[in-house]
Amino acid sequence: MQFLSHSSTARLPTQFGEFDIHVFTDNRNGLEHVALACGNLQGAQSPLVRVHSECLTGDVFGSTRCDCGEQLHHAQRLIQQTGLGLILYLKNHEGRGIGLNNKMRAYALQDTGMDTVEANLALGLPVDARTYEAAADMLHYFEINTIQLLSNNQEKRTALQSLGISVDQQVPLLTTPTIENLKYLQTKSVKLGHLIPDL
Template sequence: MLFLSHTSSARLPTQFGTFDIHVFSDRRNGLEHIALACGEVQRAEAPLVRVHSECLTGDIFGSTRCDCGEQLHHAQRLIQETGHGLILYLKNHEGRGIGLTNKMRAYALQDQGLDTVEANEALGLPVDARSYEAAADMLAFFDIQRIRLLSNNQDKRAALQALGISIAEQVPLLTTPTHENLKYLQTKSHKLGHLIPDL
């Protein structure tokens, strides 16, 4: 691994099933990334993998402004049903990489009528500032080069492929739109090219 050091592991029972949780420390910045592993992922030809960006509001507080928490839980269910797979939980990805403070500033602008892309641009910030080297490093730890990617995001697929990860299949993670997140999902579909049909 180029950037990460594996620091600890334990069994993690969840409401969706039991995973093995692995913690990795990033030598570049001290951040701790997480992998949730189900089954013998090394033996799978192309295991299901969710590369999930940290979202405090959606993952922890159950925000309905986004679909992040719902996608995370849906991925946990699918991986448990399949019997093997990984969730790679990447820190420092809040707000597509702009950080929590700027994400709240963007939320305030969205409350004034801007969409998520326009809000970032109005703040002078990139629409998406994420990178995926940590995900590639975690996959290398598990000796995985080929995956079935749980994602609607075509740019994420391209970024992982650019890091040498072979994508055997892109499996959409579709959620149920709400009044609060419909415009957000439409923006991801129409402006960011996410694979979200019927919006």
């Protein structure tokens, strides 16, 4: 069952190249998700796809506490280089699905020495509350059933496959660690199984 409806499309020139931006509305809650499309994607076989969780602090404000903004821009570059791909930008995924306010509360605990997993649990929150039905629906809109997934997160691959999306290949998006996000990246690698080598 599809929960999204396609709402609008426009051309979107960016510093990385030109995309078409598609807005989808979730009929259950009114949330608006976005697909940035490059190339002729209708029915494309195994295009590059980044399923990106909204991150206000990293994507908009350039926070160095995470690698989200850097991964997003890396994905835009790779897709432009190949000339074919999608970035699916999912609303309501802030802080791995706990919301912006709770993410800030978790940040405050991390400043006392906790890692990101410990902070979520200390607040009585799930380590990862995200779901990916919206991403699968957007892929179905483009008649895409098989992808190359731009992600370090193996759980994301598993979740998409459970929704009927075949993942031909998982392509890690490696970033340069900073003093601020090294522990965060190590936690994602050790505790969450992300594909982040050489930390």
